Amino acid sequence: MIIFILDRGFRDSIPIIEECGYVPHMPSSRGRGEQLTTLDANKSRLITMCRWVIEAINGRFKKDYKIFRHTYFNVAMQNIMTDFKITAAIINATRRPYEDSVYVDQFINIINVRTNRENELAQYVIENNMNRQRVAFMPLDGNNPDFRDFPQLTFEELILFTLGSYNLRLARSYCHEHIRPNGVYMIELYRHQELINNKILIRGRIQSRHVRARQYYIYILINPATQGRQSVEDYYCSCIHGRRTVGSCAHIASIVYFLSWARHQQQI
Known part of the structure; x- marks a missing residue:
């Protein structure tokens, strides 16, 4: 089973993802002035915890390499994956990799107790x-x-x-x-x-x-x-x-x- 962990920018893509047999998870949203239910608020927190590493890695790309901060022009699209791979290799070679928090086991115990x-x-x-x-x-x-x-x-x-x-x-x-x-x-x-x-x-x-x-x-x-x-x-x-x-x-x-x-x- 393939799971997609998404932010709210992908909300219009959820039906297509589900039609393809994948399982999407996206933070819940409500109308103006409405609150999330306890369960929805808890699930949203779990999703953002999983997405943090994605956002952190994206931040490394955008902070150090200007080309990834802006909209890519169609004329350059044929080279985007080559540029991305080169940048990823430089980051892997020069930056310290992310590691699990020292509190990860305690986080999991708290989540299991309090989610429902x-x-x-x-x-x-x-x-x-x-x-x-x-x-x-x-x-x-x-x-x-x-x-x-x-x-x-x-x-x-x-x-x-x-x-x-x-x-x-x-x-x-x-x-x-x-x-x-x-x-x-x-x-x-x-x-x-x-x-x-x-x-x-x-x-x-x-x-x-x-x-x-x-x-x-x-x-x-x-x-x-x-x-x-x-x-x-x-x-x-x-x-x-x-x-x-x-x-x-x-x-x-x-x-x-x-x-x-x-x-x-x-x-x-």
Whole structure:
């Protein structure tokens, strides 16, 4: 069986690929304002994890060899494969090959456990229309002592939480955007005793990188009775991938990154 791992640019080719007997996998998409289901969001994350090496190799071609950055003219098409093979040989001879992450076995275990897990926190937030409830939330800064219950994680635990370093790099960028001049990272704290006894629900607001008028709401459920990565029991974001339970979106990662690691390092 031949499997095609594609990005959304190939969406019009899916019927033809299936007619030829191949199995295509492409990240799911939704209409404007709609969220992916938990299962679709998880599958999309698995596809992007597999596609990362493809994008990384393409980046090497385009970064170092200008000819592959632009549209190829028809007159040169007869030489494209020769040029590509020569370039590939140079890259293989001079660049360090990619290797599996040292966390690959742990990633696989997390994926197997969480792929079919439903996001119960998302259901609770949506059913109670909590994105519109502002009275119960108290704005606090990230250095407030009320956040002493938030677990302190190692950087390795953060990588396992996000299933890779890509969203951690985005998380750092988000932190810089939401830090105030006085060094305060503004988030909001919410405690709801009826949700689960003695657990803390934290909500944050993140400005979209793509649409200035759009903000995303992030919910993180913390269990102070447990330690390390396991104490972050559940999380949900109002962005398109926010119901994901395999890894997390960059919005959730930014708050977890700041509260669990960066603020303890005196840097972001």
